[in-house]
Amino acid sequence: GENVEQHPSTLSVQEGDSAVIKCTYSDSASNYFPWYKQELGKRPQLIIDIRSNVGEKKDQRIAVTLNKTAKHFSLHITETQPEDSAVYFCAARNTGRRALTFGSGTRLQVQP
Amino acid sequence: KAGVTQTPRYLIKTRGQQVTLSCSPISGHRSVSWYQQTPGQGLQFLFEYFSETQRNKGNFPGRFSGRQFSNSRSEMNVSTLELGDSALYLCASSLRDSSTNEKLFFGSGTQLSVL
Numbered sequence: 001g002e003n004v005e006q007h008p009s010t011l012s013v014q015e016g017d018s019a020v021i022k023c024t025y026s027d028s029a030s031n032y033f034p035w036y037k038q039e040l041g042k043r044p045q046l047i048i049d050i051r052s053n054v055g056e057k058k059d060q061r062i063a064v065t066l067n068k069t070a071k072h073f074s075l076h077i078t079e080t081q082p083e084d085s086a087v088y089f090c091a092a093r094n095t096g097r098r099a100l101t102f103g104s105g106t107r108l109q110v111q112p
Numbered sequence: 113k114a115g116v117t118q119t120p121r122y123l124i125k126t127r128g129q130q131v132t133l134s135c136s137p138i139s140g141h142r143s144v145s146w147y148q149q150t151p152g153q154g155l156q157f158l159f160e161y162f163s164e165t166q167r168n169k170g171n172f173p174g175r176f177s178g179r180q181f182s183n184s185r186s187e188m189n190v191s192t193l194e195l196g197d198s199a200l201y202l203c204a205s206s207l208r209d210s211s212t213n214e215k216l217f218f219g220s221g222t223q224l225s226v227l
Contacts, residue, residue, distance in 0.1 A: 001171075006154075034215075043116075043202070043218040044155070089154060099145070099168045100216070104154040 002027040004092050006103025021106045023090035024072040030092040033073045039086045080110045116205050116219035123224045130191040133222045137184050137205030144186040149200040198226045
């Protein structure tokens with residue numbers, strides 16, 4: 001089955017700096033890669049996603065890049081703010097398999 | 113439009129008991145998925161229901177089961193509880209089934225503690 005590894009498990013940055021979270025996946029047939037943000041005590045929420053026919057996608061301060069050959073994808077947050085502090089989960093899905101496989105999460109702490 | 117609602121919010125059970133968790137999806141959503149969240153393990157997929165049919169199942173023992181009703185509400189049941197079942201159980205809904213790569217909307221979860 002699919003296996004998604006996520007690094008680092010914790011990340012601390014200063015406000016205004018950039019943060020990068022990386023994920024690798026094992027199933028070359030995976031074609032959908034969403035990122036979810038979970039603030040403390042709250043539900044996970046989709047912040048950005050990318051499909052395998054696209055190499056990069058941006059939404060304001062957030063961007064995701066995908067390297068299908070290397071089977072890894074990354075989340076980039078620029079100009080970090082304290083409200084970006086949360087746990088971020090990457091995920092991958094093979095349409096045929098249907099279920100999303102999540103990474104183990106990255107706890108991002110933005111220091112003011 | 114109301115979001116995904118899970119009840120109860122917290123549960124405390126003892127080993128060997130069984131528990132039923134409930135999930136009401138967003139109105140009009142027909143797909144409900146269940147995930148187990150534990151510290152350091154991320155979200156582990158349990159199962160997905162679409163139009164009252166189980167479409168996919170994760171690698172959990174048979175003690176974990178679920179069902180979906182005609183109004184798309186879903187329940188999951190865990191029998192013969194073990195200490196390791198302590199976790200946050202999240203359900204997520206989407207309009208169509210997961211093969212469409214649609215956005216998942218998560219509920220706030222049920223925090224289950226097994227003593």
